[in-house]
Amino acid sequence: MSTPEPFRPHVGVHLILIEGDKVLLLLRANTGFADGLWSVPGGCLDAGETLPEGAAREAREELGIDINPADLDFAGVCHHADPDGQARIGVFFATSRWGGEPVNAEPSKCDKIEWFPLDDLPGDVVSYIRAGLGAYQRGDAFSLDGWQRRETPARDMNLYRPYFDLVSAGRKSVEVRVLYSNLRDLAAGQRILFRCDGDECLTKVVRVAVYDSFEELLDTEGPERVNPDSSREQQLANIRRIYGPEKEALGVLAIEIERVQP
Incomplete structure (x- = not known):
């Protein structure tokens, strides 16, 4: 009897940047994934880096700000099944401490950045990002998204x-x-x-x-x-x-x- 190969899902790191009662969102563009929808800053975890290090790197690349990984608070995990049939792991971190002013540092991948009230997000937010933000507001460490949709x-x-x-x-x-x-x-x-x-x-x-x-x-x-x-x-x-x-x-x-x- 053969042993199935272990499943190794894609891991993404996502930043919940908080200023007062607002969260920073980016409008995705020209990436081939969820273009035209709002998301939090984030991306793929690179080989050899810890989850907080990956989140801090994404902040530098996408927003031009500096974050000490030690200032990132774990904000939850979302296990999401995307419409392409792939299951992925999204790890969220939250912080209100960073150096510099957030700017759109990757205009070829992002149309604009904007602050939104956490309790009044725009309608067109990436589905699993909305699930992760909702879990963060409720204080839940774990959320699921897309599994019912897939089935x-x-x-x-x-x-x-x-x-x-x-x-x-x-x-x-x-x-x-x-x-x-x-x-x-x-x-x-x-x-x-x-x-x-x-x-x-x-x-x-x-x-x-x-x-x-x-x-x-x-x-x-x-x-x-x-x-x-x-x-x-x-x-x-x-x-x-x-x-x-x-x-x-x-x-x-x-x-x-x-x-x-x-």
């Missing part, structure tokens, strides 16, 4: 081009549907793969809410979250051109979504 196929949904482009750009955070029987079991944590003319955009369901009418949905959720480029009245007219009164009577779904890396 459960994404639901396919078609979108008209204007709405697809808004979702793809991270500008549309609420999708409107009616309560067909095949959507009754839709729940937070599931994935939706939106399609339009051969293009695809993978999203995760954050929340599902049911309303009696489209007016109630728009007034509660906010029309700008459904379509930031259209007025409430115009959106209501457009929605009712798609769904007649008999469809609206089934119940109205507000599906809060966030993009995930392809």
Whole structure:
């Protein structure tokens, strides 16, 4: 009987830089992984370095700041299964002590850096990074991300081009549907793969809410979250051109979504 080769996962180091009640995020670009999404500073652990040393090195490379590895507090581990089928280990460290002013030191890999309140992060954060930050806020040393997503196929949904482009750009955070029987079991944590003319955009369901009418949905959720480029009245007219009164009577779904890396 042969012995299976031990699995050696990729190890990443990630920095939670705290200033007051805010955390520093970077908008990824041109890396081939999670481009267009926000993340904390970090990257692959190099051979021969300790985890804190790797985190301090990433701070120098990405932000131009100096951190003493001894000033890094362990903030948790996230075991995440990414959409490419690979399982990875992300080790998080937190600190509010560093030398220098953080700048975008790698503009070829990062569009910009920005401080965000820990309790009000943008919607388009890399999935496992959001899980790691959530665990840090709760004081949990360990978190999982993506394992349910890996096992459960994404639901396919078609979108008209204007709405697809808004979702793809991270500008549309609420999708409107009616309560067909095949959507009754839709729940937070599931994935939706939106399609339009051969293009695809993978999203995760954050929340599902049911309303009696489209007016109630728009007034509660906010029309700008459904379509930031259209007025409430115009959106209501457009929605009712798609769904007649008999469809609206089934119940109205507000599906809060966030993009995930392809």
